[in-house]
Amino acid sequence: MARIELVNLRKNYGTVAAVKNINLDIEDGEFVVLVGPSGCGKTTTLRMIAGFEDPSEGEVRIGGRVVNDLEPRDRGLGMVFQSHALFPHKSVAQNIEFGLRMKKVPAPERQQRIREVAEMVRITHLLNKMPGQCSGGESQRVALARTLVTNPSTFLLDEPLSSLDAKLRRELRAECDRLHEELKRTFIFVTHDQEEAMTLADRIVVMRDGIIEQIGSPMDIYSDPVSYFVADFFGSPSMNLIAGELSHENGAARFRSPTFDIELPAAFTGVAPGKFTLGVRPEHVRIHTAEDGAGGNGTGGKGTNRLPIRLVEPLGKDTLLYFNDGTERAFVAVSEGLELAMLKAGTPVSLSFDPNRLFVFGTDGRRVRPA
């Protein structure tokens, strides 16, 4: 019913292309998150789906029908804006009622529907207030209710949580998730927050400079990034990215940087030597203190991966260890529990890496996959 297809979609503003050739199929009932840094074209894409921007080229199809020439109100969509966009001169109840009035729903039914959605997003106590009297979180719930009440086939959410504080953001994130479960409608959610994308999405669409960088489930995106950009964008703390060189020694592929010397899996012998970036997630770094006797030798090579700790951050569940590896960003390792929280800054420890969880990126930023 509400399958949404974007076909060769393009948007130019003068000579600047905000969106370059987007192709995307969104299944009915799917929760898709468009994510990327500001200016990547995600909001423009959403606004083309909504009908607020006309595509310069390409088609938007909803339920198989090309809707390029359809007004926003005729597309059967609902949208929640970053600024909430409540009508400041109408009470909360009137705000929610607006869409029903436009659709000529009879008055008694309107009142009933308002009560229903107000209960659904827990704002019954706000119905008689004015938007100006609502807090940010409350306003966003009202905006959600106003969209919900019209029963759209698809919800478009344009950074709906970015104006809220961290706690509210988590709370409303859970709310969005719950609504999606309950309503079984299509949700298209735009955000620049990778954590929001990871927790909400069935499928994440990573955008950059007006193109789609990668599409996949949160797990795919996290554990199998196609590029340096995606690898760097997802995960907190971020992936460690080490610039260095790949060389072949005695039939084995090795990666060397000023601080690290790491043996790569055998498959990398097929990759021509040269400059590369090695990526490893903080949770895939193993730490060996002097006492545990392990040789701190990369993946079995010489024991050169020995670094002094710069900072220890015990977080309770995990402990973060920061190392100075001579680059701008500190090298980070995560270890479960508080075992390593006792380590003092300056203590040298050895690091080793899970060979199957190493990512290699070429100078063009693309992932290098060994044959």
Add this chain to the structure above:
Amino acid sequence: MTKSRSRRITTIVRYFVLTVWAFIAFFPIYWMISTSFKVDTQWFAWPPYYFPDPPTLSNYLNVWFGAQEYTETQYAISSQTPLISLRNSIVIATTATLLSVVFGAVIAYGVSRYKILSEARMFQLLMLRMIPPIVIVAPLSLYYAMIGLLDTMTGLILIYFITSLPYAVWMTKSFIDEVPREVEQAAEILGASRWRTIFEVVLPLVRSGLVATFLFILILTWSEYLLALILSKTNVSTLPVELSKYQGTTEGKVYGRQAALSVGITVPLMIIGFLIRKHLARGFSFGMVRR
């Protein structure tokens, strides 16, 4: 210590300046009201009478109702009574003002949302208002005579509408710019048509601004003198033109009558201002749309 002292001195200086300013601003108004209640011997008296002694209503009765009980020499000055001029002024000023606010708001909406006028065009529009009326009034009166608009209400309404339109566009545009685009788009995607969005969302949000614009332009057209003088003869004389008839070579300087007429010209504006004061405070301070 010194800090609170210097703050006190600042406060004293500020109130002193404001008091002086208020005195300068309000004295002519006071003098107008006071003079309107004085008998003719006190109009020019020296030292001046600050209060009418005794106060008299004869100026009002004479001016507004043509009562002649008090001076035989000052017979009916104009060919029509000021009451007719009052009616003319009300019809001409309110019609022209309404027209320019309505059309101005429509144009301003187009400029704000669809850029129907470039920035250069917007300034050209304002230039229209920068031409001194005296420059255009002579050719305009010839032109009006040719097309039969001279000495008609339509003629005056038309010229006031045109000359105040730039103000209306500029002022209302600044209010419409304040309404966030997203609020309109929210209405649109909820199913409202373009016109519905304008009437249900945009206009209520800029209501105070429109009211402020209305009063501003009303004051301009209500008190306009030069165009009214030249473009009307006897049929549609307005209050400012009427007012000038109380100072002339034949009549002399009839200050008391003139003051009584002035009060009558000022009071309607003051009443309107008082009735819409809530909107004025919001309209003139802008930023009324909470984001």
